[in-house]
Amino acid sequence: MNVYASVALSGDGYMDDRSPRRLILSTPADWREVMRLRAWADAILVGAETVRRDDPSLTVRDEALRRERLAANRPADPAKVTLSRSLRLAPASNFFTAGSGARIVFTDNAAASPLETAAEIVRIPDLSAARILTELEKRGFERLLVEGGPRTLGLFFAEGLVDTLRMAVNPAVRVGDPHAPRFEPPFDPARFPQQRRRLEGMEVTTYTLHPDRTEEDLHYLRQAIALSRRCTPCATSYRVGAVIVTRSGDRFTGYTHETSPTHHAEQEAILKATAAGADLHGASIYSSMEPCSTRSSEPESCSELILRHGFSRTVFALYEPSCFVCCEGAVRLRKGGVEVRVYPQLAGEVRAINGHLGLHE
Ligand SMILES: NC(=O)c1ccc[n+]([C@@H]2O[C@H](COP(=O)([O-])OP(=O)(O)OC[C@H]3O[C@@H](n4cnc5c(N)ncnc54)[C@H](OP(=O)(O)O)[C@@H]3O)[C@@H](O)[C@H]2O)c1
Structure with a gap:
């Protein structure tokens, strides 16, 4: 499995603030690149807190990219994947209702859930990244995009399972709240090949943690x-x-x-x-x-x-x-x-x- 992590950050390193609104960090050019990453992916994974807070649809919102996927005999949208211990997720949320991609919820919770009709519930003994990745591979997925939040990213980095990290920083946005979700690369950036560039007001750095072999x-x-x-x-x-x-x-x-x-x-x-x-x-x-x-x-x-x-x-x-x-x-x-x-x-x-x-x- 090729695992790509993608994050958008404020100039002071935050992934969100604590207001009820979703904090917009990406510029249109950055968003277009994220869409291309989604179109590359077989599956997109976010943690349950991101599903609850942001209500993301996790679809490919670009007709040309959707057509490209269909022409390559791939579904127009990638599958959506989340992990949740509580199973406290609303069946009406965009994760379960938007787009055409398959929906998968990984959990270690044995309780019956109304989500059963909205998604495949995969009950596994431990919510480790190693097991999630292995279960996805067994279902035929080869490219996974992990979009956050910080706890879910932390799980994949802690187990050494991220191959590439794309970090897009918007210096014009500052959050300045020590209790808001933050992200810092959990590795020594000097040790890995990286590419830095400016993209319409954002600073994008791509780290290669495991080269393609x-x-x-x-x-x-x-x-x-x-x-x-x-x-x-x-x-x-x-x-x-x-x-x-x-x-x-x-x-x-x-x-x-x-x-x-x-x-x-x-x-x-x-x-x-x-x-x-x-x-x-x-x-x-x-x-x-x-x-x-x-x-x-x-x-x-x-x-x-x-x-x-x-x-x-x-x-x-x-x-x-x-x-x-x-x-x-x-x-x-x-x-x-x-x-x-x-x-x-x-x-x-x-x-x-x-x-x-x-x-x-
Ligand atoms: N800027 C960006 O690029 C970006 C992208 C995505 C998200 N975000 C932001 O990130 C914030 C949410 O991040 P978060 O870190 O609080 O939550 P998260 O990573 O989105 O989700 C965490 C949830 O995942 C479930 N989980 C189960 N086992 C886990 C495990 N071993 N490790 C981690 N999670 C596990 C739990 O769900 P249950 O509680 O249901 O058991 C846990 O509450 C939101 O504010 C969102 O806006 C920003």
Whole structure:
């Protein structure tokens, strides 16, 4: 999932004041850029307090951009996503009624809610950004725009899940209220590539927190998928391939059952790397399928192995289907600070390779 955060700020760093009116911070040119970001997104996420206070419609309000999306076989509006513990949200608000996008509410609240008819309510055990992102990816979303407010942004930054931050500051607006919502980049700005420019009276800074590595990811992921074909089909396991690339560029590979009938692909590759004395801290592992989170035949799951050896990235094509167990690999890895990237465009091939388990391309 590509996660883009976008915020508008007053000259003194506030996202809003405390008056009942919505504080307008964007100039028309800034607003047009935000519309383009919305048109880029598969889903837009705001916290429940923003839904209550601002009543945003979160739609693409530009006919040309809507037509572009439709021409690309995408819905005219992105899906709208919010998170709420209380479920205290009005079904008549714009979030639930404006535009044509799907509506999703993430909650850890088990109580029945009148929102059930207005949105998909996704009940999850914890409202972490890692779980929200994973659930959205499993529903086919690949680009998420997080628009605020500060608590929701804080959740995504705290878990290291924002790839790009766009910050648009309007120096002509001052709020000067220490109790109003504020935002400051929760990272050292000097450490990340950034682009600064002026846009019709606003100062826009874009920070790249995680550079795009699609080309390299697809290259190694294709190698992992090719390796998975070497595993003999068997009714009790998936055919998976894995490639490790260390920080110094060494490569180690593995596939399911390569040296033992209980070994998974990631485990095989890690065993070869450790036997060679390789330093796996900061390494990347490419696996055709989501690394497992529970094992009965081995002491550690592949996710535990990846975390214990200090890998910094995990890349895979297909979320583990529910043929055997409910896999939590991606959530566990993200919670452990590992960057997880999923490339669903290669998932069909992985399903076809696992046709012996009834999976289809
Ligand atoms: N300038 C901008 O770019 C911009 C953009 C968006 C918003 N805003 C402003 O931001 C303000 C609202 O921001 P906010 O920070 O107070 O609220 P928020 O981030 O919009 O929403 C927070 C709400 O999300 C739900 N939530 C559940 N679990 C959470 C978790 N783990 N972390 C965070 N939230 C969780 C809770 O809803 P429940 O209370 O329902 O349980 C919580 O009250 C508004 O004044 C709005 O105008 C400004």
